[in-house]
Amino acid sequence: MKKSALQKARATYQPKLPIALTGPVKAVAGKPTQSVANQEEIKALFPTTYGLPEIHFEKNTAPTIGKPVNVGVILSGGQAPGGHNVISGLFDGIKKIHRDSRLFGFIMGPGGLVAHKYIELTAPIIDEYRNTGGFDIIGSGRTKLENKDQFDKGLQILKELNISAVVIIGGDDSNTNAAVLAEYYKANNCGVQVIGCPKTIDGDLKNDLIETSFGFDTATKVYSEMIGNIERDCNSAKKYWHFMKLMGRSASHIALECALQTQPNVCIISEEVEAKNMTLQQIVNQIADVVAARAAEGNNFGTVLVPEGLIEFIPAMKALIAEINDLLAAKADEFAAVDKDSKRQWVIDHLSPEHAATYASLPAGVALQLSLDRDPHGNVQVSLIETEKLLSEMVGKRLDQMKAEGAYNGKFSPQHHFFGYEGRCAAPSNFDADYCYALGFNAACLINAGVTGYMSSVRNLVKPAVQWQAGGIPITMMMNMERRNGEMKPVIQKALVRLDGAPFEKFASQRDDWALNTCYVYPGPIQYFGPAEVCDQPSLTLQYEHKSK
Ligand code: FBP
Numbered sequence: 001m002k003k004s005a006l007q008k009a010r011a012t013y014q015p016k017l018p019i020a021l022t023g024p025v026k027a028v029a030g031k032p033t034q035s036v037a038n039q040e041e042i043k044a045l046f047p048t049t050y051g052l053p054e055i056h057f058e059k060n061t062a063p064t065i066g067k068p069v070n071v072g073v074i075l076s077g078g079q080a081p082g083g084h085n086v087i088s089g090l091f092d093g094i095k096k097i098h099r100d101s102r103l104f105g106f107i108m109g110p111g112g113l114v115a116h117k118y119i120e121l122t123a124p125i126i127d128e129y130r131n132t133g134g135f136d137i138i139g140s141g142r143t144k145l146e147n148k149d150q151f152d153k154g155l156q157i158l159k160e161l162n163i164s165a166v167v168i169i170g171g172d173d174s175n176t177n178a179a180v181l182a183e184y185y186k187a188n189n190c191g192v193q194v195i196g197c198p199k200t201i202d203g204d205l206k207n208d209l210i211e212t213s214f215g216f217d218t219a220t221k222v223y224s225e226m227i228g229n230i231e232r233d234c235n236s237a238k239k240y241w242h243f244m245k246l247m248g249r250s251a252s253h254i255a256l257e258c259a260l261q262t263q264p265n266v267c268i269i270s271e272e273v274e275a276k277n278m279t280l281q282q283i284v285n286q287i288a289d290v291v292a293a294r295a296a297e298g299n300n301f302g303t304v305l306v307p308e309g310l311i312e313f314i315p316a317m318k319a320l321i322a323e324i325n326d327l328l329a330a331k332a333d334e335f336a337a338v339d340k341d342s343k344r345q346w347v348i349d350h351l352s353p354e355h356a357a358t359y360a361s362l363p364a365g366v367a368l369q370l371s372l373d374r375d376p377h378g379n380v381q382v383s384l385i386e387t388e389k390l391l392s393e394m395v396g397k398r399l400d401q402m403k404a405e406g407a408y409n410g411k412f413s414p415q416h417h418f419f420g421y422e423g424r425c426a427a428p429s430n431f432d433a434d435y436c437y438a439l440g441f442n443a444a445c446l447i448n449a450g451v452t453g454y455m456s457s458v459r460n461l462v463k464p465a466v467q468w469q470a471g472g473i474p475i476t477m478m479m480n481m482e483r484r485n486g487e488m489k490p491v492i493q494k495a496l497v498r499l500d501g502a503p504f505e506k507f508a509s510q511r512d513d514w515a516l517n518t519c520y521v522y523p524g525p526i527q528y529f530g531p532a533e534v535c536d537q538p539s540l541t542l543q544y545e546h547k548s549k
Contacts, residue, residue, distance in 0.1 A: 080215025093444020109141025295410025
């Protein structure tokens with residue numbers, strides 16, 4: 001396969017490891033743990049994997065000789081930069097345990113385990129993918145592993161290949177599945193360990209012990225480069241308002257990080273919208289007020305960042321979506337049989353009057369999207385909803401009103417962008433290349449320690465990689481009970497933007513200045529070679545969070 005000059009240069013990059021993982025490793029167990037909420041329910045659902053202790057790794061002065069181990073690996077959910085380095089770290093880690101260890105990759109996500117589709121990942125294959133973006137080494141998928149048949153089908157192939165550990169690289173839903181699978185295999189003495197790795201560009205799989213999910217750093221740097229480029233174009237032509245939707249289907253971490261990096265005129269944070277119980281019209285009015293204030297200074301241009309998941313955080317919309325979710329879960333077959341043109345009316349006819357009115361008031365395209373295409377975890381596919389267009393259309397109407405009232409006298413020409421898929425397969429930044437490699441290598445150490453139901457954890461991430469701390473966190477510790485597809489289920493609690501957190505506070509303290517004045521910052525493209533302050537800075541979110549500790 002033809003390679004670019006950068007690919008060739010990056011292929012030789014040796015990711016850094018925390019010092020504890022550079023030689024023989026010893027696992028040290030901490031105190032027993034509790035789930036973040038609903039302790040009794042979670043304990044009852046995970047009788048053999050609940051309450052396990054945290055683990056951290058130290059250098060081992062009395063190493064033992066390891067045995068060969070066969071390991072399976074699965075990439076699950078949306079792509080995130082660095083996935084290939086998790087796999088190469090895992091490969092190098094199990095080879096370090098014993099050179100006869102073998103790694104098998106299940107094809108196209110968890111579905112590959114159930115359908116017995118796999119390849120053996122040998123050294124030449126791994127070498128092709130070191131430090132590259134994408135998940136194409138084995139592909140990814142969103143199949144939900146949730147029932148006994150799937151677990152048993154998976155076990156057949158694991159036994160056939162003599163695999164005694166599976167590593168699932170995924171987001172909150174996939175790691176929830178990892179915990180369920182770990183419990184099932186342990187409770188039934190199947191002899192298969194299950195380890196999770198925290199992946200998602202959305203940055204919403206984090207807590208005190210998992211500081212960030214991988215991919216967030218690179219994806220936000222890619223989006224910030226593009227936002228900066230647009231800001232510069234916008235400030236040159238001075239004639240457009242750019243509405244940019246950013247991926248992140250629930251939490252607004254991506255939008256917030258990009259705002260901190262680029263200082264746009266407006267950035268909506270969904271969690272604030274929800275906390276302030278705002279309506280869609282209030283959000284629109286807020287943007288229109290900024291447009292009018294800038295126009296009064298002769299600036300008929302600007303930039304607005306919109307988080308992808310906004311719709312679901314507007315309280316009236318959230319209640320509407322929850323009712324649609326329950327309705328579709330209960331009447332899936334009936335809904336599927338309705339023809340496309342009649343689906344909107346079918347939904348209106350089956351909703352409570354209050355929600356039917358909100359639903360009917362939405363533009364047809366948005367309304368239809370809310371009722372179509374749930375992913376296998378029951379999530380609305382917010383990346384398909386054109387919130388940036390919805391907002392700019394409504395802002396335009398509001399400005400017309402303001403003009404009629406004499407409160408606005410300017411020009412409003414909107415442009416629309418959606419930055420999502422552009423960032424998910426970028427070549428990992430130095431931070432993600434190192435972090436991912438360490439997560440994978442660390443997963444091998446967890447396997448060697450004989451544990452199951454743990455997530456690979458690498459911490460102290462604002463320090464140089466050698467000072468990072470490695471270990472494992474019981475996945476049940478991150479769980480609570482939430483309503484999914486109309487039923488209460490144990491799931492990993494999503495980390496939303498905290499309005500009392502340092503990154504949001506920093507943003508909130510500066511946004512009025514950014515709104516009126518033009519304070520754009522142009523981060524430029526990710527750099528891999530050069531001074532550390534240009535190449536190795538972790539995200540601002542991570543830096544502000546650490547400073548506040
Ligand atoms: P994960 O949570 O699986 O990491 O995926 C996140 C994400 O990139 C969201 O930001 C986005 O809404 C979604 O995936 C898009 O999914 P798809 O790739 O299926 O279109």
